[in-house]
Amino acid sequence: MTSKTADYRSINRWKTVTTTKWKGVPVVDVLKSCGVTDPRATLTLYAPDGYFWPGPSGKLTVADMKKANPTGLVRLIGYEEGGAKLSPEPDGTGPLRYVSPQYSQVETNKPSWVSNLRVIVVGPLKKGEKPPSAKKVPSSELVVFGRVSPTYPYSIAFPIVAAALGLLFLVAAIVLPRKKKEDTDPSKINGAAVTLVVLLTCFLIWPAASARAADGQVVFTMDQLKAMPSVTAHYTFLKQLPPYTYYESDYTGVPLPVLLDQKVGVGAGATKIIVHASDGYTAELTVDQARATYPGGLLPIIAYAEKGKPLTGEEGSLRLIVPQSKQGNHDQGGEPNTPLCARMVRSVEISPSGVSVDPASVPEGSLAVYGNLGTPQPAPAPAPAPAPAPTPAPTPSNNASPAAQAPSSPAAVNTPVTSAKRVAAIFSMSLAGRVLDAIACVPFRLVTRGIVTSFRNWP
Amino acid sequence: MRRNLLIALCVLLLATALPGCGKQKVLLESEKRLSGMYRACQNIVIADPPKTTRVAVSSFSSLQQQTVNAVLKRSNGMKISGTWSGVKLSDVLAANGVATPFKELKITAYDGYVGRISYDIAVMPDTIVASRESGKPLPRDEGPVRLVVASQDGFYWIRMLTRIEVLR
Numbered sequence: 001m002t003s004k005t006a007d008y009r010s011i012n013r014w015k016t017v018t019t020t021k022w023k024g025v026p027v028v029d030v031l032k033s034c035g036v037t038d039p040r041a042t043l044t045l046y047a048p049d050g051y052f053w054p055g056p057s058g059k060l061t062v063a064d065m066k067k068a069n070p071t072g073l074v075r076l077i078g079y080e081e082g083g084a085k086l087s088p089e090p091d092g093t094g095p096l097r098y099v100s101p102q103y104s105q106v107e108t109n110k111p112s113w114v115s116n117l118r119v120i121v122v123g124p125l126k127k128g129e130k131p132p133s134a135k136k137v138p139s140s141e142l143v144v145f146g147r148v149s150p151t152y153p154y155s156i157a158f159p160i161v162a163a164a165l166g167l168l169f170l171v172a173a174i175v176l177p178r179k180k181k182e183d184t185d186p187s188k189i190n191g192a193a194v195t196l197v198v199l200l201t202c203f204l205i206w207p208a209a210s211a212r213a214a215d216g217q218v219v220f221t222m223d224q225l226k227a228m229p230s231v232t233a234h235y236t237f238l239k240q241l242p243p244y245t246y247y248e249s250d251y252t253g254v255p256l257p258v259l260l261d262q263k264v265g266v267g268a269g270a271t272k273i274i275v276h277a278s279d280g281y282t283a284e285l286t287v288d289q290a291r292a293t294y295p296g297g298l299l300p301i302i303a304y305a306e307k308g309k310p311l312t313g314e315e316g317s318l319r320l321i322v323p324q325s326k327q328g329n330h331d332q333g334g335e336p337n338t339p340l341c342a343r344m345v346r347s348v349e350i351s352p353s354g355v356s357v358d359p360a361s362v363p364e365g366s367l368a369v370y371g372n373l374g375t376p377q378p379a380p381a382p383a384p385a386p387a388p389a390p391t392p393a394p395t396p397s398n399n400a401s402p403a404a405q406a407p408s409s410p411a412a413v414n415t416p417v418t419s420a421k422r423v424a425a426i427f428s429m430s431l432a433g434r435v436l437d438a439i440a441c442v443p444f445r446l447v448t449r450g451i452v453t454s455f456r457n458w459p
Numbered sequence: 460m461r462r463n464l465l466i467a468l469c470v471l472l473l474a475t476a477l478p479g480c481g482k483q484k485v486l487l488e489s490e491k492r493l494s495g496m497y498r499a500c501q502n503i504v505i506a507d508p509p510k511t512t513r514v515a516v517s518s519f520s521s522l523q524q525q526t527v528n529a530v531l532k533r534s535n536g537m538k539i540s541g542t543w544s545g546v547k548l549s550d551v552l553a554a555n556g557v558a559t560p561f562k563e564l565k566i567t568a569y570d571g572y573v574g575r576i577s578y579d580i581a582v583m584p585d586t587i588v589a590s591r592e593s594g595k596p597l598p599r600d601e602g603p604v605r606l607v608v609a610s611q612d613g614f615y616w617i618r619m620l621t622r623i624e625v626l627r
Contacts, residue, residue, distance in 0.1 A: 012614070013534060013612065013614045014574070014575060014614065048600070049600060049601075051533060051534075051535065052535060052537070053535050054535060055533070055534075055535030055536030055537050056535075056536055056537060057536050058535070058536070088489060088492065089489075089492075089493075089570065089600065090492060090493055090495075090496035090569055090570055090600060090602075090619060091492070091495075091496060091569055091570050091571075092570060092571075093570065093571075110534075111534030111535060112535075115570075138489070139489050
């Protein structure tokens with residue numbers, strides 16, 4: 001999560017207009033870090049004095065949190081106002097305050113600024129499900145409660161078996177020594193000590209152990225991407241909204257099927273491919289969509305050059321290009337494809353994933369591929385016919401054909417990188433990490449607790 | 460052997476109890492802050508330039524008591540109906556020598572919240588400085604007294620009163 005600083009203007013019910021500098025984290029980032037991604041999920045924010053927003057007649061969704069106002073501001077969880085840290089009630093409005101920008105110049109937005117924010121309820125809740133009272137949440141915590149996907153989305157069988165085994169050991173340790181007379185023998189293994197070690201170890205590391213081993217991360221640099229088999233083709237683009245702009249151009253890039261299947265491998269349980277841009281934009285493809293060959297024999301690509309020139313400006317150095325599934329402009333009944341053609345691409349997530357990578361943390365020009373990785377398939381034989389091969393040769397390129405066109409390229413070996421950040425993230429998920437966290441007295445921690453339910457249980 | 464087992468169990472117990480301790484401490488700290496506010500709000504400053512008086516909230520009990528049935532409408536649209544009792548704001552001002560009429564009152568709360576109340580609203584008989592809600596003392600986090608302005612929405616109902624400034 002990265003903090004943002006910006007001036008927020010507010011109008012209250014007294015018609016007082018104020019502008020103050022706020023520093024905080026976008027609400028959407030906080031939610032995402034807790035596993036809340038469904039844009040339809042409703043949100044209610046609570047303060048210990050009983051205030052909540054939105055009120056009984058209002059509605060706020062995760063999609064609203066992503067929305068920026070005309071000047072580009074988003075809703076924040078603020079912790080600094082005018083350069084000063086917020087203090088908790090009763091003399092302050094912190095340590096966290098929900099800050100919402102004005103979406104129109106005249107909007108009375110101050111009532112939505114929830115002071116002393118403690119609890120975010122992600123709904124709709126099940127009948128009878130009670131969120132924790134904001135009064136009982138200490139000022140050092142923010143509780144995100146409700147339809148939150150679990151921090152540990154993996155089997156709970158492991159800890160249960162471990163706990164059962166541990167208990168068995170404990171019982172054995174209590175019962176057995178009584179029968180034996182020679183328990184003064186120092187060479188005997190100390191049953192209690194073993195039990196303790198087993199129990200504590202299981203207890204402390206199970207969340208970390210349950211983070212799937214298959215979850216990995218590979219970072220490709222621009223040079224490595226350019227060394228991969230590439231495709232240069234003529235792509236057409238149609239926007240989804242009026243005036244349905246239609247344009248065409250030649251792009252060069254790495255075919256998504258090559259990247260996914262030959263370079264990193266897609267895990268067995270993978271369902272979706274999510275492409276993340278540095279500004280937080282995401283494009284979601286099904287695995288089939290990512291592997292498909294589109295009309296005209298086109299393949300989806302991660303493009304790095306347009307008409308032979310490297311991508312620049314707002315296209316970033318990488319752009320996802322998904323061909324139209326039905327070619328043509330709006331009048332010809334073409335299929336809009338620009339929503340999927342994400343610019344400024346930084347990472348590709350193979351979902352479901354136990355790891356998360358902040359796309360903004362990936363250096364410009366590099367591409368991180370992470371999530372449910374499998375084993376890379378070898379590139380097909382030099383003369384492949386059907387498979388997503390490096391030689392699709394459709395609507396061929398005219399003026400651009402980089403050297404990397406050669407099939408069966410040596411392809412730089414990319415060994416999975418275990419970033420220190422990722423190890424730290426997994427460790428902080430474990431109990432041992434949490435205990436250390438508490439000891440270190442981190443002044444403010446974001447925690448999720450309460451009922452954690454996977455989105456699979458959504459109605 | 461037995462001793463080891465005992466030590467092991469103690470360590471385990473301690474490990475389970477420790478995380479709880481941290482939270483307890485934070486709650487206690489906020490309780491400390493709350494009592495600080497409660498003490499500070501025992502006195503209200505009434506500033507009527509050039510005069511400034513410090514009034515103890517406890518002295519209000521000698522004034523005539525007023526009970527108001529009202530609906531508190533908070534900014535989010537939530538409505539809470541209840542019965543508040545205390546003393547009329549106009550009586551408090553009169554008892555401290557604030558001459559009428561004035562333009563408006565600028566009322567400041569302990570957390571820095573400021574509300575402006577015009578003369579017409581300030582002298583209404585159902586504008587009171589309440590010390591009790593439904594016959595019981597106010598919840599502690601609202602301070603010893605709060606403003607109840609039955610004719611107006613919640614943003615006039617200022618809690619944790621610390622200062623009343625008269626603007627003429």
